[in-house]
Amino acid sequence: MSTTIYTMALYNSNSFLRKNSMKRILFALIAGVSIAAPALADLALAQKKNCMACHAIEKKVVGPAYKEVAKKYAGVDASAKLATKVMKGGSGVWGAVPMPANPQVTQAEAETLVKWVLSNK
């Protein structure tokens, strides 16, 4: 009887340790991922908001390549103007084809997206 209790206690403390180190490993994994995640999260947002239907990072599709956009505005504070354009649409900067309004995008999302677009240098 006492052996059983002892064994159980040992077993429990063992699985406690195991759980704890699993937690630590998970935590380390999550911490690592969240450092690498912002760029990916913003790409996911751009996909979700349909931006990638007309844009790609590396090449022109209907709209300009995000890399080209980032190059064009390097060193210029264009974020506010671009965020408004993402929401309201516009034309004439990259050619005759207009970007339609994107009413599915909030101000905060537009700012996040523009920040990400401009980071694709």
Ligand code: HEC
């Ligand atoms: C239907 C196609 C289409 C969709 C969808 C679209 N765009 Fe565009 N985008 C364009 C075109 C075309 C231009 C070029 C407009 C111009 O020449 O002024 C452009 C231009 C831009 C620019 C540069 C604007 C400038 O004045 O230099 C940014 C930034 C941009 N788009 C971001 C986005 C984001 C973010 C989304 C998603 C919310 C998005 N676009 C969705 C077609 C699109």
